Amino acid sequence: MSEIASRYNPKEVEEKRLKLWDKKKPFHATANKSDKGAFTIVIPPPNVTGVLHMGHALNNTLQDILTRYKRMQGFDALWMPGTDHAGIATQNVVEKQLVKEGTTREALGREKFMERLWDWKQHHGDTIINQLHKLGSSCDWDRTRFTMDHDYSEAVNEVFIRLHERGLIYQGQYIINWCPRCQTALSDEEAEHKDTNGNLWHIKYPFKDNPEQFVTVATTRPETMLGDTAVAVNPKDERYKNLIGTVLVLPLINREIRIIADDFVDREFGSGAVKVTPAHDPNDFAMGRRHNLEFINIMHPNGVLNDNAGQYKGMDRFAGRKAVVKALEELGLLAKIDSHAHSVRYCYRCDTIVEPYLSKQWFVKMKPLADKALLAFKNGKPRIQPKRWEKVYENWLVETRDWCISRQIWWGHRIPVWYDEKGNQFVARNNKEAQKLALAYHGKDVELTQDSDVLDTWFSSWLWPFATLGWPKESRDLKYFYPTTTLFTAPEIIFFWVARMVMAGVEFMGEVPFSDVVLHGTVRDAKGRKMSKSLGNAIDPLEIIEEYGADALRFSMILNSGQDIYISKDKFEQGRNFANKLWNASRFVMMNVSPKARKAELSDLDPETLDLSSRWILSRYMSALAQVSKAIEEYRYSEAENVLYEFFWATYCDWYLEMVKGKDDLNVQKVSYQVLLNTIKMLHPFIPFVTEELYSQFVGKEKILTLEPWPLVDNRFVDEGVEKDIGTLTGLVGAIRNARAQWNVKPQDQISCIFVASSEKSLGILKDNSAIIGKIARICDIKFLSQPEGVTNCATGVVNDVKFFIPLGNLIDLDKEKKRITKEVEDQDKAAKAIEGRLANEGFVRKAPPEVIEKERQRMAELKAKSIELKKAIECLV
C-alpha cells in the first residue's frame, strides 16, 4: 500500500471519460427536443494546418463552459465544430513539402497539386480537432464541417452568384496588396502594418530645359522611381506654382515626366514635391487616374524588376533599391538620406513586405452590405462584449472599403466564372451550368475555361454560421438552430470575420447570425509577450494536459483570465490542486455518508429541523449558486470560478467539513452529500472530467453530467441570520486558534475555555455548538457563563458579543500579550474616532443617506463596545 492515501490521477479519468463520450455521443443536438429551445454556438473554425495553442484552448474552453451550462439548463445545445481550409497557409505547408522533395507546385501542375493538398488534409487535417476533443470540448462531433466540403462549396458559389446578380461583385484593375512570396493578392486586412525604421531618400530630378536645376522629391522606396510618370505638387504651393506643367527628366531611365498639381500633396512633408508611381502606390494610382498618367509596371509578380526597369531588370526589388541608390549617388542626384520611421505592410501569413501592385482582381462592393449590418447594429444586434469594441466595429462598417476576394493560389474555392475564347464571362454554379449559358449566348457549344484564381478564405468563412447548417438548402436544423447565440472570438478578427459574418447573415438569412459577440483577450506569457513559436515562449497546452490534466488547464486558464491572460507553467498547479482537493473531499464524503442518506434530495429537507452548521452551509451554497449562474450568464467566467473556488475550498472544506467531522447525524450526512453533489454540478462546465467521474461514483452508475439538470436556488434555505451566527462561531474558533499560535500552546496541551455571552441567544448558539468550537480549536473544556466572573491570568478574545477567556497558567508572556491587546484597543479607538468625526460633520449628517448614517452609528457603537471589552481583558491579564 502506498503511503500516499489518495491523489487524483487526471490522466486515467480523462481517458476514461473521453472514451465514454465517444461511445455515447452525448453532445449530439437534435432540433425541437426541448421546450426550452435552441442554443447554438459555432466554433471559430481553426485552420486545418493548426496545432492546438493556448489561444485555441482559451477560446474553446469559453465556448465549452457556456455550452455545457446551457445543456444542463435544458436547452437543445448545439456546438458546431469544424475547420477552415486556410488557403495560403495550407498551400504553404504542402509547398514546403514539395521543396523538400525537390519539386514545385508549378512542376506538379494544378490537378496533381490539389491531390497532394487533399491528401495532406486527409492525413493531418484532423489534428486540431482531435486536440480540441482532448480538451473536453463538448462539440457535436458528428457534424464536423470543413469549409471545402462539397455542400459548403456549393454555398460559396451560390453566394458569389447571388452577389454577382445584385451587381455587388465586379472585376477591375486596381492597386492591391501583393505578396511577392505567396504571389497572390491580399485583402487590406491581410496586410499588417508594422512600424519600421527605414530611410527617406531625397532625389533630384533635373529639368529638361535646364539640367543644372532640379526638383527634389523624397521617397521611402527609391526603386519605384523607375516607374515614375509624374511629379506632383500642391497647387497652392508658392514654391512650385510656376513650375506646374514643366517637364523633368527622370534620372536613370531618362523618361520625360511632367510636374502636375494635386491637392493630395502635403506642402509640409519632405520637399513638398512627390514622385508619382501610379503602378506601385495606391495614392499615386489614384493620382494617375485623375491626371491620365501612364501606368508603368516595373516588377514581375515575384518582386523581380522587369524590362521596364531598364538596366535594373532581373534584380530583386531590394537589390534594385540598392543599385538605384548607388547609381543616383554616383550621378550626384542624391540630395540626402534621412532615417525615417514609417509603417510598412507585411503579409500576415509569411511576413514578407507587401508590394502595392497593379493587377486585375475580383472585388465585392461592400457599402450596401455594410449599411444593412449597420442598421442591424443600431437595433442592438449583435451585442458586443466588452462594450468598448462596439465603436471599433461600427467605425469599420462606416468606413468599409471594397473587398478584394480573388487570390492567385490554387487551394481554395475556384472562382465560379468561366470564359470563352473571346473573354466573355459566364458566372455559374458549375461547369455544366456555364456550358448551358454559353450555349444560349453563342447558339452553339464553345470551349470554356474557368477563372484560375480562387476566392479569399474569408469568402467562405463569412458564411460559417449558416453554411454549416446546410444553407442554401432549407433544413430543419437551419431553421431551428439559426441564428446562433454567442460567438466567442479574439478581437483581431473582428473585421476579417465578425463584421463580414454579420453582413452575410443579414444579406442571405435576413438575420444577424449571433445575438452576442464575446471578444476575449490574448494569451500571453508571464512577461506580457504574445505566445509564439518564434519567441520560444509558447506553453504547449498538450504538454499541460499531459502533466496536469485538461481540467487543470481549463480551470487555471479561466481563473487567470482578465483582459489579457498572462500565464506561466506554474499557474496550472492551482488547477491541478483544486481537482485534487475536490477528489479528496469527495472521497471523504463517500466514506462518511450512508447509502440511505444519499437518497434524500435537498427539496426533501426542512430547514427548521437542521442544525446550525447545516443551515449555514445550505445558505452559503444557495448564495454561491445564484452568483455562479449570474456570472456565467454575463460571461464573467473567472468570477464564477472564483466564487466556486472560495465556496468549495474555504467554506465547504475548511469550515463545514471540519465542523461536521464525527457528527453522527443523518441530516448532516444528507446535507454534506447534497451540497457537494450540487457543487460538483456547478463545477462541471469548468472542469468536466473530474466532476463527471465523481458524480458517477456518487450516483453509482456512469452518468453524463452535462445532461443532468443545473441546480436551482431554493429560497427556503437562504438565511442571513444563521450566516451571522456561524460567523460568530468561526470568528471565535479563529480567535482561539490565533491565541494558541500566539502563545505557542502545543496541540497536546489541552486547555479549557470560558465563554461569556452578552445575550441569551448567543449563549444558546454557543452551547449548541460547543463541540464544533472545541474540536476545531482543540479545546477540551468549555464553560458557559451568562456574565463575567473574576478570572485572572487569562488569554482573552472577543468576537461579536461573545468574549472568551482561556486560563493559561504560565503558558504565555503576559507583557507581550498586554502589548498586543493594547495595540488592538488603539486600532478600535482610532476607527471609532474617525466615524465620530464623520458623524460630527454637518455636511455628512445633512447630505448622506439616512441608512448610511445609521450604519455608521451602529458601527461606531460596536467599535466602542469592543474597545471597552478589550480594556477589561487587559485587566484580567494581571
Add this chain to the structure above:
RNA sequence: GGUCGGUUAGCUCAGUUGGUUAGAGCUCUUGACUUACAUUCAAGGGGCCGCAGGUUCGAGUCCUGCACCGACCACCA
C-alpha cells in the same frame, strides 16, 4: 497620426450606482502528520489605489491635465 484600453500588495487580478478600517489567489515568514487531501491545514507580514489638480460632507470609484504600458485602425511620399 487617429481611436480605445490599462496603471490597486513582490506577482496576477477583483473592487458593482461615490459610503465601514481597500479584498482574493500565488509568492514570502512561522507553526502543524489533526477522521479525505502536505497537490494539505493554521497564523502572519506586505498597499501615498501611476502623478498633479478639481467636484463632493466623503474619491480607488466622477471630471481635467500629465507620465508610462498596451491594443486596434490609418494611403503623408
